[in-house]
Amino acid sequence: QVQLVESGGGLVQAGGSLRLSCAASGRALSGYSMGWFRQAPGKEREFVAAVVWSDGRTTYADSVQGRFTISKNILTNTVYLHMNSLKPADTAVYSCAARRGDYYTTRQAYDYWGQGTQVTVSS
Numbered sequence: 828q829v830q831l832v833e834s835g836g837g838l839v840q841a842g843g844s845l846r847l848s849c850a851a852s853g854r855a856l857s858g859y860s861m862g863w864f865r866q867a868p869g870k871e872r873e874f875v876a877a878v879v880w881s882d883g884r885t886t887y888a889d890s891v892q893g894r895f896t897i898s899k900n901i902l903t904n905t906v907y908l909h910m911n912s913l914k915p916a917d918t919a920v921y922s923c924a925a926r927r928g929d930y931y932t933t934r935q936a937y938d939y940w941g942q943g944t945q946v947t948v949s950s
Contacts, residue, residue: 829853829925829939836921836944839913843948847908849923849941856880860930861906862937863897865919865946875921876908877930886930891917913948920945 835847849861862877876887876897885897896909906923921944924937931937 829856829859831923831925831939831941833921833923833941833944836946838947838949841914841948841950843913844909844911845913845946847910847921847923847944847946849906849908851904851906851925856904856925859925859927861897861899862924862926862930862932863906863908863921864924864934864937865917865921866943867919870919872922872934874932874934877932878906879930884930886932888932910946913946915948915950918946918948 830853832850839845860877860879863875864872865875866872874888875891876895878885878897878899894912898907923941925939926937
C-alpha cells in the first residue's frame with residue numbers, strides 16, 4: 828500500500844506560481860511512477876504530469892508543457908509540481924497518484940490516490 832498526501836494548494840492570481848507537494852509513505856517508490864491529475868468543476872479528471880521514480884523520465888499534458896515541472900525528492904519520498912504562469916483555466920483540485928511500472932497518462936492506470944488539494948487562479 829502507498830499512502831499519498833498532497834499539500835500546497837491555494838489561491839493565486841493569474842500569472843503567479845505555486846508548488847504542490849505529494850508526500851508518499853507505506854513503501855519504497857522504486858519501481859513506481861507518480862502522476863499529477865486535476866479535476867475542474869463539472870469536468871473529468873485529467874492528466875497533468877508524471878515521473879518515473881527510478882530514472883526520472885517525465886511527461887506532461889500539452890496544456891501545461893513549458894509552465895509546469897514535476898520533480899521528486901528521493902530522500903523524503905516527495906513528488907512536487909511546480910506551476911508557473913498560472914491561468915484561470917488551471918483552477919482545479921489537484922491529486923497525485925502512484926502506480927507500479929512505467930508512467931501512463933490515463934487515470935485508470937493508477938492504483939493509489941491522494942485526497943487532493945484545491946488550486947484556484949483568479950483573473
